[in-house]
Amino acid sequence: GNFLECGKKGNLFHKEILSDYIASLLSFVDVKAMKPFHIVVNAGNGCANIAFSELKKHLPFHFTELYMDPDGSFPHGVPNPMLEECRKPLVDAVLSEKADLGIAWDGDFDRCFFIDEKGHFVEGYYMVGLLAEYFLKRHKGETIVHDPRVFWCTEKICHELGGKPVESKGGHAFMKETMRRVKGIYGAENSAHHFFRDFSYCDSGMIPWLIVAEIMSEKGKHLGELVEEMEEEFPCSGEINLTVKNSDFILEQVKEKYGKGASRVDLIDGVGIEYDNWRFNLRPSNTEPLIRFNMETKGDRKLLEEKKKEVMDFIHSLE
Template sequence: MQINPLIFREYDIRGIVDKDLSEEFAYLLGRAYAGLAKDNSKNNIAIGHDCRFSSKPYAQALARGMADEGVDCCILGMGPTPQLYFAIFTAGYGGGIQVTGSHNPPDMNGFKICLGTDTLSGDKIQDLKERVLKAQECPPSCPGKGTISERDIREEYVSHHVNNCLPHVGQRKLKVVVDAGNGVGGMAGPDMLRGLGVDVVELFTEPDGAFPNHHPDPTVMKNLEELIKTVKETGADCGIGWDGDADRIGVVDEKGKVIFGDMLLLIYARDILSKVPGATIIGDVKCSSRLFDDIAAKGGTAVMWKTGHSLIKNRLKEIGAELGGEMSGHIFFKHRFFGFDDALYCSCRLTEILSNTTKPLSALLADLPEMVATPEIRIECPEELKFKIADAAKQAFPEYETNDIDGVRIRFEKGWGLVRASNTQPVLVLRFEAENEELLEKYRELVSQRLEKIKESL
């Protein structure tokens, strides 16, 4: 088989089913990962998968590949990606792979990979690519020597989250609408919230790899339409959406207004800072300046970091932060938790916060200065050009203060703009924030003009 090198991304492996990915590829990846595990004295590897039609066969092929290199593995079956992380942290597994297409279209799938409790990214993903290519040329070292077992850890996962949050739940009784988008979040999330005493209204919680109702990506407004409608109809206190593998969260308030990921992160940050004064909190480069300013004003240490779930997770561990998050809805609690991105745990923590206040969700950030912001703006751009354009943009704004930790973030007098290359799709990602609509449009226009000049020069 011909292996497409472009499927080995910055922080996972992702490609098109039956074109880039196959059971044969999954088998080779299992063998390649087994070699990496043995080099790091790791054994007993957990394997999970989402509800896409190709995911279970890929998980089984991964297991066969590992076994043929003498590495034992345990198939956890269908469930959320954070359930796999939970198993690695609590049940003694030497690492794990989740087969998941996450929030991508149904014809895509992928692999999120951990060695020990660390998520692989960057050079380590590229090393895995070299190992896959090598496995293609060599026969397996010890066919069938590794064992393949199965385990259902769902009940332990649900119980842990309930027991973690229940002692902190207040008197207020809540009604919450949840929308799993027919992803795997529906297998555990509603049970967790009911365990905390929440009146749960369920939407599309039956896993279905065809995603018949809407695409499971809560950062896209049209995917939230049914959630918003149901929150208003039922008088719920909030609505919560999960992506396909339940490691990203989307939230709407009681009025049906979307709370962007950075503002949700700020709600969590304020709660943690009230309990851990001076805590360090990480936001990615797409987050509002209000997040970083408010954390600092409340006595915390605000850190801006690169976008990417594995990059934020590893940075959290490196600097000992209590919380980290991305505009995209990946949020990582180290406070009372393990530091991995779990949309279901985030849901529990949000209901915990709401249960301890009489204020509606819409009022929790009412004291913030007024700003207008765009959502993520995605501009189609060929894979071979997107990083070149983002790199060139770093030199395109000499009259402004810039941060080039991930693409370029330009600081204007009364706002900011961002240009970066997506690590997962052939797009440039832009975002803007300003004190008013007029300035927002001015900053957008300025950045757009300079990007056009860059494109013409390449």
């Protein structure tokens, strides 16, 4: 405590930031245009309720709330809605309550996940398409940033609405860098990270579901109806994690086998192999001994299942 006296002392002031944060979230939508939906929300005992408890005061919705109290012991399981078992309480509640929509957040609520009115999990891929369409219809000619996993649907929407699709390596640091470089109005990873130019190019787990509620209100349709056409036109595998010992070796072998007859080989993030009517991406995890597999086709679910099994069987044969 033996400090020198400073010639010029600073000032202490207090700032209430939560109200400004809530105002920022609400600036993305027209609350007055929203219909009084019944929405089930699940924070998984993560941190989402710190913001949600204030945000809901400004919204016309009726909420059924699950596991909203932050609890680091996670008594109801890890808050990772990518896992099917973590989504079950939300699915059950949507069905039993006959709700219009279900929303789940991960622990730090920078991602949100959607259950439609029929209790079906909506892949992040189609949420990217839905939000890209939303922004391009309001802001002509803007740039949309997407990751390399699956993107044919996003590209099609951009081309039809006069937008510019830009591919970025996955990961929040790379997405933000690309977003700033190309001044993208909206960007997303299929893992449910959604980035917004007017949110300092950062990702948010609150803005996407507010926009979805506005789209549902505007179009008079539930989420399942909004993504139905995309799901049929571009069926995808969802992200499949494969445990491996040597990801570099496997990626090289996959590139060697499938790259020869491909129309495009993309190395921006892992290995992306593209043919006329099907494509896949294989990328290593940065933190685990895993490679992440994603595949899509052009309207052919049978081909999706056949090629998914073929590629995964080849990967397993290398172990």
